[in-house]
Amino acid sequence: MKPLEQKIIERIQKEGSITFETFMEMALYEPGLGYYASERTEIGKAGDFYTSPHLHPAFGAMIGRQIEEMWEVMKKPGDFSVLEIGAGAGYLCKDILDYLGKRSFSPLAYIIVEPNPFMKQRQERLLEGFLDKVKWFSSLKDAGTLKGCVLSNELLDAFPVHVIEMEDELGEIFVAVDNNTFIEIKGDLSTIAIADYLNEFSIELPEGYRTEINLRIKDWLNSVDTILSGGFILTIDYGYPAWDYYSEDRNRGTLLCYHKHQLTEDPYQNIGEQDITAHVNFSSVKKWGENLGLKTLGFCQQGAFLIGLGIDEIMKELYENSPDYLFEIAKIKRLILPGTMGETHKVIVQYKGKDHPELRGFSLKNQAGKL
Numbered sequence: 001m002k003p004l005e006q007k008i009i010e011r012i013q014k015e016g017s018i019t020f021e022t023f024m025e026m027a028l029y030e031p032g033l034g035y036y037a038s039e040r041t042e043i044g045k046a047g048d049f050y051t052s053p054h055l056h057p058a059f060g061a062m063i064g065r066q067i068e069e070m071w072e073v074m075k076k077p078g079d080f081s082v083l084e085i086g087a088g089a090g091y092l093c094k095d096i097l098d099y100l101g102k103r104s105f106s107p108l109a110y111i112i113v114e115p116n117p118f119m120k121q122r123q124e125r126l127l128e129g130f131l132d133k134v135k136w137f138s139s140l141k142d143a144g145t146l147k148g149c150v151l152s153n154e155l156l157d158a159f160p161v162h163v164i165e166m167e168d169e170l171g172e173i174f175v176a177v178d179n180n181t182f183i184e185i186k187g188d189l190s191t192i193a194i195a196d197y198l199n200e201f202s203i204e205l206p207e208g209y210r211t212e213i214n215l216r217i218k219d220w221l222n223s224v225d226t227i228l229s230g231g232f233i234l235t236i237d238y239g240y241p242a243w244d245y246y247s248e249d250r251n252r253g254t255l256l257c258y259h260k261h262q263l264t265e266d267p268y269q270n271i272g273e274q275d276i277t278a279h280v281n282f283s284s285v286k287k288w289g290e291n292l293g294l295k296t297l298g299f300c301q302q303g304a305f306l307i308g309l310g311i312d313e314i315m316k317e318l319y320e321n322s323p324d325y326l327f328e329i330a331k332i333k334r335l336i337l338p339g340t341m342g343e344t345h346k347v348i349v350q351y352k353g354k355d356h357p358e359l360r361g362f363s364l365k366n367q368a369g370k371l
Contacts, residue, residue, distance in 0.1 A: 001180065004033040004272040009177050017174040019190045020267075023182075024160040027271050035272055036158065039118035051154050052236070052302070052341055053091035056331045058318070060095020062309045063234070066361050067096065067149050068105045070232050073357040074147075076105070080231070081148040083111040085140065086155040090123035097130050110134045111143050145229050153236045154345075156285070157277040159216035162194055163255065166205040170195075173210075175268075182268040191215075201242040201283055211246060211253040212278040218288045225292045225352070233294065233350040236302065239280030241371045246281075254279035285348055286371040294350040298362030299371055303342025306335060308364035 001009075008026050012018055028035045052059040071080045087093055093110055100106055110130070114120045115138050127134050137143045163173040171186040172194065189195060194213050198205075205211070224233055239245065245254070257264045259274035267276050286296045300308075311332065319328045336342035348368075349359060362368075 002272065004030055007033065008175075008182075008271070009180060012175065012177045017176040017185055017187070020163040020173045020175055020184075021160045021190075023175040024267065024276050027267065027276055028158060028160065030272070033272050035275055036119075037116050038272065051088060051092075052335055052345065053088070053095060053153070055334050055341070056328070057091075057095040057098070058311060058314050058328075058332055059306070059335055060092050061099040061314050061318075062306050062311050063092065063151070064096040064099035064103075065309050065314075066234065066359065067107070067151075068100065068103055069360055070149050071105050071107075073359075074231060074353070077147060079108050079147055080105075081109045081111060081146045082107045082151060083113065083143060083146055083148070083227075084151045084153075085113045086152055086158070087112045087114060087123060088119070088153075090126040092151075092153055093123070093134065094127055094130070097127075097133060107133070107148065109146075111146065112136050113138070113140050113143060115139060140223050140227060143227060145227050147228075147230045149232045149234055150224050150228055151234045154238075156214070156217055156220070156235065156237050156280045157239070158275070159214050159220070161212040161214045161216075161255070161278045162190070163210065163212055163253070164189070164194060164205075165210040166207060168207075170198075170205065197284075200287070201246070201281070203242065203246045205246070206248060206251070209248075209251045211250070212255055214278060214281060214284070217280070217284050221285070221288050221292060221294070225289075225294065228352055230353050231351070232297075233289070233352075235285060235348050235350075236345055237280045238344045239282050239346060242281050242283035245279065245283075280346075282346060282348055283371045285350075286368070289350045294352055295356055296368045296371070297349045297351050297357065297359055298366045299346065299348045299368040300362055300365040301343055302345040302347055303336035303338070303340075304365040305347040305361045306342070309361045311336065 029037050031037050067082060084093055097110060110133050112134060114136055120136055165171055165173060165186060172189050174185050174187050176183050176185050193215055197213050255278045257267055257274045257276050259270045315332060319325045334340045
């Protein structure tokens, strides 16, 4: 038995059954053992899944272009910084700084919040040419306050979630142990916040419906709002508005696991060696942000966002005379076309400031009103 499995079993034997949220937190973040907290964590070709920055550096260039516009919207402050939470291998940071290095704007600092010391070491190797610009902190609160842009790509989907199921009455899924095997049992809701969530987003679940509730997003937004003195929160992830997330045809929820690029639905295997994710309810990001005074400037599919920003211009500029032009175009299509990350991934931008600026990324499509 692997050490992390043994640790979870011992906790259950000592404390009794645990919520699925607690199980997922240990599976992903237990120091030194969890999927995102160990030296084994791999993303990209050698790992368990791809993110957009792994597909093509044009993705980071486009995010850099949007950040530059944000700086201009804020009247070009000299203390504008970028803070990225969950930077993975560091490719997005590198591609953004590569792009901005050719522009008139350079952020005061690029801050990475990375609690995993092993991942930080990999980021440092990749970003060797930018060590004068990049700063690392192990937690958000350690980063202090900043003005600028707080950025995340595929972060919120990895927050631990509660799993609930409606049968006769609403119950929550707990994890127990039987003969050293993890089993699920159903019990009463572990927190009133789950019932409040269902009421807040007008969610009514039919008989047999199983789904997830991500309460951690509210705490995360509170933390980001605390450290952001003014500027933007740019969040990229896969998910849906609440009305789509909790629709009748999505009655088994969205919880998925990734192991060596293979998709599974069993979180109780490969514990600590596979990613566990759940889609994001973007209505909660918008509503909870607005409760803090954050204005929702836009929401749309990643493909529409990148096209609105002018990804075709970047491609022409970088590769028009290259012998690899068609190959590069084929890779970029996976960032923008239907049936790819261009459709599954969404972009939401929130703003802390007095006015209500319009951003180029939402010039093609803005569906914030549908959240």
